[in-house]
Amino acid sequence: MSHLEDGPEPDKGMLRRELLAARNRLTSDDVRRAAVALAARALELPELTHARVVAAYVSVGTEPGTLALLDALRARGVRVLLPALLPDNDLDWGAYAGEGSLAPIRHGGKMALLEPSGERLGPDAVTDADVVLLPGLAVDERGLRLGRGGGSYDRVLARLADSDARPSLAVLLYDGEVVERVPVEPHDRPVHAVVTPSGVRRFT
Template identity: 75%
Template sequence: MDHVGRPAEPDKRILRRELLSARNRLTADVVREAATTLAGHALELPELARARTVAAYVSVEGEPGTLPLLDELHARGVRVLLPALLPDNDLDWGAYTGEGSLARVQHGGRMALFEPAGERLGPDAVTSADVVLLPGVAVDVRGMRLGRGGGSYDRVLARLEKAGAHPALVVLLYDSEVVERLPAEEHDRPVHAVVTPSGVRRFPHA
């Protein structure tokens, strides 16, 4: 899937639409079973197993499920930070202390998100994370990630770079979402690893 030589943005939009359409066809049972498997594989990553603070997110709809992983991290005493979407698409952060600490928030005409209901810690809180779990719809063999297109995590990555923070960057995906090549732009940064139901794939040049 080599899109070199074509304009990046149209390609990204087409790919994103196709991949999200495939996710929407998954049954609830498939999504639920994958979430449990993903949690087990993710915790095999040494960076995640020894992390004291993990910045993550709550999966919605057909996204690869994160709640089993969040619950296991919290049970192990890991500080788990979850994002809260701000009006300008930047992200604030709050602590996850179990499903009771989540609030369902509707942002205009977009899908509803599950966000931390407690104290807001500020956008810079993410710079304390040892691992950042990034949402995505695909990753290629170089570790380049295709996000959902809102730009929120581009800001997160820029904030980490500005702060001199170097957490492990990990994305959770389905097996079919690991592709040969994605269109990439100058500001795009590769992730360190992808976790799929089949296991973990690392990207040593990230």
């Protein structure tokens, strides 16, 4: 459990800055080792063992690494969907066909994202997923996730809630990013589990 929160309701901007600063102190070896451990832990999830379709994402920079996990899922025969950022910050989706199928796309002045280069399947494609793996900066004891603030995954979660889809939701984080409390807004929805390099924690 992180010590980042002392009060009942931390400041969202300050918490994001602290978490990002901690990530930026990681070396490339730290990131690589964590990615291997994260993939191993995630692949133990029963939800992923039985999944036919998994919506995931490609990590960039010092985010918890996902490529090893994406390749392992694909090797199991799982259809892996990856996001492509739209101009309005919503997400389109495309199928993952290996690392060679990813293209770096720069959106404005932001860091380039690795997006699927093949056919676009539409924003509603995520509703076909049995499991949705979410990026984030932290998750708290209630299962509430702190994102980067762009709102893309808030739209994804709202789309899932508005459909008949009921996928398992898991966020991929480093160990120190499971915290006591994150700021909550009315539209926030809890995840079912958090996967870190040291293990899995479930939320009811």
